[in-house]
Amino acid sequence: MNSTASESVTADVTEVVLPGKVEPAGLEFRTRDLPAPAKDRVVLRMEATGVSFAEQQMRRGKYYDQPPFPFVPGYDVVGTVTAVGPAVDTALLGRRFAAVTKTGAWASHLVVDAADLMPVPDTVDAAAAETVVVNGITAWQMLHRLAKVPAGGTIVVLGANGGVGSTLVQLARHAGITVIGTASTRHHATVRDLGATPVDYRDPDMYDRIRALAPDGVDAVFDHVGGDAVEQSWQLLRKGGTLVSYGTAATKDEEGSSQLPVLKLFARLSAWNSLPNGKHAHFYNFWAGRRRCRTSWQRRLAEDLDQVLRLVADGSLTPQIAARLPLADAAAALELAESRTVSGKVVIVPGA
Known part of the structure; x- marks a missing residue:
């Protein structure tokens, strides 16, 4: 492969294609020529990408603003720059970066905007870094930018064994915050090892169990489930506490509009925010602010990922x-991620 932008083709790229509403086995592969990057863009050779909840929703046509089928999924990526556009500094060649793509990262190579690149230290394994790109930024921003939970506080993390949840638990414990984490019993040992007190999410009395652990209420609840049970999360808060909702997993298998569950959730959170009880309800949107000022949005992402990667590098945060x-096994990766049998994030790598 050539490393200059003057060539018409920079690579033969292999991509995973989501052709429509299919089961994981319905994913398709294609190989094509990758054109040289345009003025402000670069080519990344993928070293690691991953399976997020977004892809699980996209294959059902349930992600809030997914593109029309067919398309290449892949929400984020870690890779090495192998070609640059005419307006991009050639010093980027051969360096490792992360990027948030929303789609397109399940590929051997991809083209991204140079402005979206975030440095990844060579001392951090590519798969480890990939695990905390969107997950780490999301957890950091929810905890420190949105909820602003102080040291000594107590929080509840639903899905504490998941990609975002396991990262959130560790960031909170590093900040001196007590964590109660929900997970199936098979993952309780992992949740304990991360530093949280586990509660079985299948227990019909789960919220009562949490109240017994925090009878005075909690400072924040981080809820990716949504649906009707989000009201139970709201009730766990003490006065001054914050509910951070960041997903609608409860409705992922429902037929109908992909936007309706989110709009219903927005309405519910807005109504709660108007109540005179000192509590706060927020819906976390990773992409918030991008349209208003892309430069400042990109700067915040880079700053927050840098904070997370520093903790990975010094051993304070262990990517799960x-x-x-x-x-080539993308279908198996998606199926495994959806099986709810694993802790952490399923990572896709180039291959042997």
């Missing part, structure tokens, strides 16, 4: 890698 599977 559920499995590493080659790009």
Whole structure:
């Protein structure tokens, strides 16, 4: 492969294609020529990407603003720059970066805007870094920018064994915050090892169990489930507490509009925010502010990922890698992520 932008083709790229509403086995592969990057863009050779809840929703046509089928999924990526556009500094060649793509990262190579690149230290394994790109930024921003939970506080993390949840638990414990984390019993040992007190999410009395652990209420609840049970999360808060909702997993298998569950959730959170009880309800949107000022949005992402990667580098944060599977096994990776049998994030790597 050539490393200059003057060539018409920079790579033969292999991509995973989501052709429509299919089961994981319905994913398709294609190989094509990758054109040289345009003025402000670069080519990344993928070293690690991953399976997020977004892809699980996208294959059902349930992600809030997904593109029309067919398309290449892949929410984020870690890779090495192999070609640059005419307006991009050639010093980027051969360096490792992360980027948030929303789609397109399940590929051997991809083209991204140079402005979206975030440095990844060579001392951090690519798969480990990939595990905390969107997950780490999301957890950091929810905890420190949105909820602003002080040291000594107590929080509840639903899905504490998941990609975002396991990262959130560790960031909170590093900040001196007590964590109660929900997970199935098979993952309780992992949740304890991360530093949280586990509660079985299948227990019909789960919220009562949490109240017994925090009878005075909690400072924040981080809820990716949504649905009707989000009201129970709201009731766990003490006065001054914050509910951070960041997903609608409860409705992922429901037929109908992908936007309706989110709009219903927005309405509910807005209504709660108007109540005179000192509590706060927020819906976390990773992409908030991008349209208003892309430069400042990109700067915040880079700053927050840098904070997270520093903690990874010094051992304070251990990325939870559920499995590493080659790009050729993307269907198996998606199926494994959806099985709810693993802790952490399923990572896709180039292959042997």
